[in-house]
Amino acid sequence: MTGRAGRRGGGSEPAAGGGGPVSGERASEERVPIERSEEERTAGKRTAGDRTGGERTAGDRVARAALTRIAEPGDELVGSWLAAYGAEEVVAALSGDGPPLDGASERRWAGLRLRAEGARGEKDLAAIASLGGRFICPGETEWPHQLDDLGVARPFGLWVRGTPSLRFWALRSVAVVGSRACTEYGAHCASVLASGLAERGWSVVSGAAYGIDGAAHRGAMAVRGPTIGVLACGVDMTYPAGHGELIRLLAERGLLVAELPPGDHPTRSRFVLRNRVIAALSRGTVVIEAALRSGALVTARRALLLGRHLMGVPGPVTSGLSAGVHELLRGEGTVITDAAEVIELVGLMGELAPERRGPAVPRDTLNPTAARVLDAMPGHGTTEPARLARAAGVPAGLTLARLHELRALGFVERSGDHWYLVRTRNGHSIG
Structure with missing residues (x-):
């Protein structure tokens, strides 16, 4: 791919x-x-x-x-x-x-x-x-050439509302799609991911539907970033009805795009057909929460057929709303958790996500010999340097030197000729 x-x-x-x-x-x-x-x-x-x-x-x-x-x-x-x-x-x-x-x-x-x-x-x-809108035809200045990958199934033209150039915004765009009946977890993931992409100059493409779509659009607009709503009806129609304000904002601050002429209403089949435009318009598609029969999976499969990146945000294994995403991730989908990881896949060479590391602990600063001496310390009670040297496989003189080093760092303490681990309030060693 x-x-x-x-x-x-x-x-x-x-x-x-x-x-x-x-x-x-x-x-x-x-x-x-x-x-x-x-x-x-x-x-x-x-x-x-x-x-x-x-x-x-x-x-x-x-x-x-x-x-x-x-x-x-x-x-x-x-x-x-x-x-x-x-x-x-x-x-x-x-x-x-x-x-x-x-x-x-x-x-x-x-x-x-x-x-x-x-x-x-x-x-x-x-x-x-x-x-205040316009009609864009294939080959014209504003036409996004990636739609030509649809071949004879490409749109005859696109009806557009919004000031920005569709072609320019679509050059760096990512589709974020998922379940309409999403959970709070899904909505949160969509909003945070979309805002992260938009802050980095990437356009967020979605279908202006309830659930994940709406959360993605709102996340992008919350940081005044670019977002494109691809509708399954005319760009003058408010569908779904509960998204009247969102669709109005998309026309004012983003872009609304449709294949259907003004006044045309959505149908079940038009939602499915609309998804191919979302997939083709974007460099990659991220699916956040989708059941096994979700329409978002249509967008995902189309993205694969078009050679685009397919990504998914994993959810709880007990959630049916994430079952479709998990199926994608078992196949050709790639797990992502934030905007940086998305951009690493769809962006230019060198746009890498930061390396993931767990939290640093004091033991990370120790040299290898000191770490071996610390590992050889008994979990309870005290020990003598000679016995510790045998357990660690470190010469006695070097063991004693490392014990003093570990004491200065707060890992161990001594009682006469015996040494023991320092404990925290919860009873664990600080290392």
Whole structure:
């Protein structure tokens, strides 16, 4: 597993296709499936408008906005059409009366066409602008290139609210996900981990849900750090209802991101599909409390498939809410306990977590010979230097010298010619 976010050099992305409206000649004919040779399709992918740092044409943006209302997120069939033909041609085909495009059954095609009847890309673009938001398309300046690792399942575009650049914030980002019905332990771990990441300049990505998600977002915002909420509904919707204030703060101080257009509501399947974006957007995913059937495990598995780092915070072995995390940790997941350990995995070379050591005790300062003499001291009662020398295997003269050294350090005391260990109030030796 590589564990690094796969931003591709040179900005070459899977194409959105041949761009441009349907020609007048084609419009005058009865619409037929668009067919191109494999060579033409490959050429189209290289030249069809996925320009790094460039902007899409107005027609392409409107068509992509419409597709977010026509097709469900992650629809690979529509994504393959988009790569082969371009957004405008796909929307034109769905809006016409011709036969289905390649690979679509009549039933599937009919469903997409029914949705296309109500899709108004211009209206949705105006709606997001009225909210102070924007619509980002693949290949544009703000597009996070790591999302291209999703292939034909990558978003058609992203609806965004919030001032910061999504691409910039996503360059150093970590997903923190877990159970909605989390324990106080889980919420505490999520909040502390997120605040630690945010303080170090890492964006915290999560789904704005109850439980671990909310704790992670709040932890990042508590230190005024970057955090991104990826929603399974429109960015103008408040879901869950109890997170109205959190979602408002994410739009004001962070970023809200969604594949679905303004006004669209979440469904069960959309939550699952949303998780692939969380995994792809981030360099790694941390799971904190997840039962064996938790949706957070979907994000975790997707992160593995994408070659991202997968990490988990262990919980009590008696807790069912940690059972899913423990399964991940028995496989390819890595145990982490704080932000420094996360950054050691997902960060640059040299960003190492501090070495873990137990508390220092007075015995740590002793040289090896003094330590051997101290170890040979009886636990109770007294002993003579000669007997102690035999027990320690140290010459008598050196043993006596070390005994005086140990006495100066407070480890032993003498009574005449006999020596004994110094005890603390709890009855244990200070060593």
